[in-house]
Amino acid sequence: MKNELPKWADYGLIPLMNLAVAFLVSGLVVLFVGENPIEAARLMIRGSLGYGEGIGFTLFHATNFIFTGLAVAVAFHCGLFNIGGEGQAYIGGLGAAVVALAFDRIVPWWITFPIAIAASALFGALWALIPAWLQAKRGSHVVITTIMFNFIASSLMVYLLTGLLRPQGSMAPQTRTFEAGGQIPKLDFMMDWFGLDIGGAPLNLSFLVALVAAFLVWVLIWRTRFGYELRTMGTNPTAAIYAGIPPVKTIVVTMLISGALAGMMALNPVMGEQARVELDFVAGAGFVGIAVALMGRSHPVGIVIAAILFGMLYQGGAELAFDMPNISRDMIIVIQGLVILFAGALEHMFRPTLIGFFQILSIRFSSSSKEAA
Amino acid sequence: MDLFIQLLDTTVRLSVPLLLAALAGLYSERSGIFDIGLEGKMLGGAFGAAAVASLTGSAWLGLVTGIGVAMVLAMIHAFASITARGNQIVSGVAINFIAAGLAVLLGQSWFGLGGQTPQLPNSARFTPIELPFAEALSGVPVLGPIYSDLISGHNVLVYFAFVMVPVTWWVLFRTRFGLRLRAVGENPAAVDTAGISVVWARYRALMITGVLCGVAGSYLAVAQSAGFGRDMTAGKGFIALAALIFAKWKPVNVMFAALLFGFLEALDIRFQGVEIPGIGAIPVQLMQALPYILTVVLLAGFIGKAIPPKAGGVPYVKER
Incomplete structure (x- = not known):
């Protein structure tokens, strides 16, 4: 045996x-603060799955976690721990904002949206570039450098949001609100098919983008040559190098893809919900991605399931705090x-x-x- | 001169939590256990210390509780990464989350102040200590102000932090325990072959980490401030981690790195928005990001090379 x-x-x-x-x-924690845990669980499940708006919010949160979970998983397969999803998503938001601010008044959303997807991915990827390069070339631990880059991203975004990106005459540290051309449409019609009313839930098209991204990650990792190289590098770097797989290129490209996925997470809150960039809009989603990737065993199907579970946790938890x-x-x-x-x-x-x-x-x-x- | 001494005085105050947390991380990482949960342990310690200090009115009981809370979190990290051989980074992330969530949840449930603890009276805090002759010597030129303003007049935890620097050096480099601790961080298999328990050595290292993080947290809550507030560590645990790497995992360097990062923070507070001729005002955010930027530059190998302990991050599996 x-x-x-x-x-x-x-x-x-x-x-x-x-x-x-x-x-x-x-x-036990719930019990400790003097509430009934079974009642709490019931409230959370009802709040997250019991009605149309709840489901809408659950899937809205899940969208963020699918992106960040995929980001962590892709790096995992290459033996890299990208803990910088938080910062990459924050900078990805900058990319989405630049596009939305430039185009929202001139063209309809379906022109802005694809450009914004590309921009958020590009910005997220660029934020992963230096840690990737340092890991590949200098052997500096990617965990440490990505942590540092999370904080640098945070400072940079505070600087931009209180300065350059803040509209004149406004005190709030955020961009102006995007017009319709910079907003992603809601998925209310899709919920209608199931006879559910989305209510005020900000579930939007980026949920479908997340599902497409999950499929593409599956194709990339298990059905392409680069995916094979990436997994080989993750399982046994020595063997990979001996087999002629270029280590620097593999590490850097993997991290760029990981950063791009994290960057795209920004689409959902920035263009799908608030229609502007606010301070700290990532709100820990980058770190939740770690949990999602672990629970989903770094497989896209598992990640989507785990992301929905965490979406339930977020939405149900909000209802719980209310009740x-x-x-x-x-x-x-x-x-x-x-x-x-x-x-x-x-x-x-x-x-x-x-x-x-x-x-x-x-x-x-x-x-x-x-x-x- | 006065301004300069004031600036250094602020530097000392601000660098103490960094110094304590970085020394805490030093013990852990030198024994081969990565610790990105310094932030969480500090925060947990700060909450425990503030909660008990406000309930009992005793700063010392607060300190003991703060150490206890941080110790429990350190032991969770130890169990996960030594006994259960889990991923040390993941465990650190988990501890940061648990501490941040529990502190505010319990704080809200106990005190109902939105996660804060009640404002502590001075009697329940660590207050400044006047060193002997501080008053009398303050008239002496140059050395007088340095002694009476910079060296004297801090609370007991400040002195503890700076005393811990030579103590740590001595423990790590002059005792049998320290030799073993460093050895399990470099080559645990060799230590095991010599008949010394790798597991026990690492557990002991993490206990010290817990104690020092607890002191760091208590310093924040019952010495520097008067109570606990949501997210009061504000990334200090990560700056401490940066300081530890910046110091290349050496105790005395850790002190200088902590002082440097503390000095940057003090400069930031002191000269916020002040125009510098020829350059203009330096953005606050640049100053805040500087410790991280410097650490990345160091890691890139432009200022010497930072080589971490060899066995760091790898769970030890005994050969059978």
């Missing part, structure tokens, strides 16, 4: 068990942290036990089948 689990246990059972423990501990006075929105951050801890850092915690369990099971099974024979 090898020290391995059946695939369904590895990809299904372990994430579910980890998630269950994370929610159990979250329940339970003792619980603030910070509960979402706690649950998020616990999910990252149990599904990410402690992902191997149950593995040995589970392997032992399966071994016992298989020994029993083989001995009983012998008796039968």
